[in-house]
Amino acid sequence: MKLANxxxxxxLISKLFHWIMAALIIATYLLGKNLENNFEYYYExxxxxxxxxxxxxxxxxxxxxxxxxxxxxxxxxxxxILIYVAKxxxxxxYSIFFLQPISGYxxxxxxxxxxxxxxxxxINLLDHNxxxxxxxxxxxxxxxxVLLVLFFIHSGAAxxxxxxxxxxxxxxxxxxxx
Ligand code: HEM
Ligand code: HEM
Numbered sequence: 001m002k003l004a005n006x007x008x009x010x011x012l013i014s015k016l017f018h019w020i021m022a023a024l025i026i027a028t029y030l031l032g033k034n035l036e037n038n039f040e041y042y043y044e045x046x047x048x049x050x051x052x053x054x055x056x057x058x059x060x061x062x063x064x065x066x067x068x069x070x071x072x073x074x075x076x077x078x079x080x081i082l083i084y085v086a087k088x089x090x091x092x093x094y095s096i097f098f099l100q101p102i103s104g105y106x107x108x109x110x111x112x113x114x115x116x117x118x119x120x121x122x123i124n125l126l127d128h129n130x131x132x133x134x135x136x137x138x139x140x141x142x143x144x145x146v147l148l149v150l151f152f153i154h155s156g157a158a159x160x161x162x163x164x165x166x167x168x169x170x171x172x173x174x175x176x177x178x
Contacts, residue, residue, distance in 0.1 A: 001175070005071045009172050014070070017063040018173060021056060021097070025151075028052040029144060047116040050108065053101045054117055060097035076167050089154050096147050100140065107136040 004011040010018070031049040038045055075083050105125065108115045112128035115121075126132075161169035 005073055007071060007074055010073055011070075013066060015173060015175060017059065017066065021059055021063065024052050024056050024059070025147070028056060029147065032144060043113075046108070046113065047118075050104070050115050051117050053104050054115075056097055057101035060094065063097075064094060073172065076161070076169050077165075085153075086157070089150055089157075092146065092150055093154070096143055096150075100143055100147065103136055103140045103143065107133065107140050110136055 002009070002011045003013050005014055028049060031045055031052070035042060035045055035049065075086065077083065105115050105122075109124050109126040110129050110133040114124055158170050158173070161167050162171070
């Protein structure tokens with residue numbers, strides 16, 4: 001399997017970015033949803049949520065750089081509206097890869113906590129502030145809902161391609177395509 005993309009296929013590096021980040025995002029999302037109801041282990045869960053969330057930010061920087069220096073495989077469907085929907089979906093995904101961790105970092109500081117990356121305490125950017133906390137909490141929650149909707153549209157579309165249209169869209173993102 002080639003490392004870089006070609007005009008028809010995703011290469012190994014793009015595939016690794018895709019599936020590792022998909023797993024991290026699902027885990028970070030589920031941990032975030034568990035925070036509010038889990039007072040006993042709140043700080044343990046928050047530490048893992050912070051660490052995975054910041055890893056997503058770091059990986060997103062490398063993934064975006066890789067995307068720009070690489071060929072992008074041509075869309076398999078030729079329908080212009082569907083291509084536009086898929087591109088908008090990707091654009092929103094990439095925006096969330098950055099906005100979600102940044103808003104989460106600020107939110108953690110605004111609620112009076114220090115962001116942890118594993119056992120390391122990261123610098124506090126802002127002091128505790130209840131009003132601003134409410135604003136950032138709403139933003140972080142709202143964008144996580146957008147992420148959930150995008151996830152279902154995107155996965156649903158990939159499965160439709162595979163089972164209904166029976167084309168190579170899903171296969172060229174998995175590890176048995178060449
Ligand atoms: C892509 C990465 C991330 C995703 C998908 C994500 C997702 C979520 C979700 C779904 C919630 C629960 C929202 C709700 O329904 O109330 C949440 C809460 C939260 N997240 Fe994130 N998050 C991410 C990154 C981060 C990062 C990097 C930090 C901090 C450095 C962070 C800090 C927080 C905090 C402080 C809360 C609120 C906890 C509470 O309600 O007490 N998040 N996140
Ligand atoms: C939160 C989870 C996911 C995220 C954030 C995500 C994000 C992305 C992004 C940004 C792309 C564009 C290519 C790139 O820039 O690397 C992409 C492509 C793709 N994804 Fe996902 N994805 C997720 C989960 C899934 C799942 C569960 C499936 C399968 C059921 C899937 C199937 C695909 C396929 C087949 C492509 C290639 C589409 C094409 O050839 O145009 N993804 N994904």
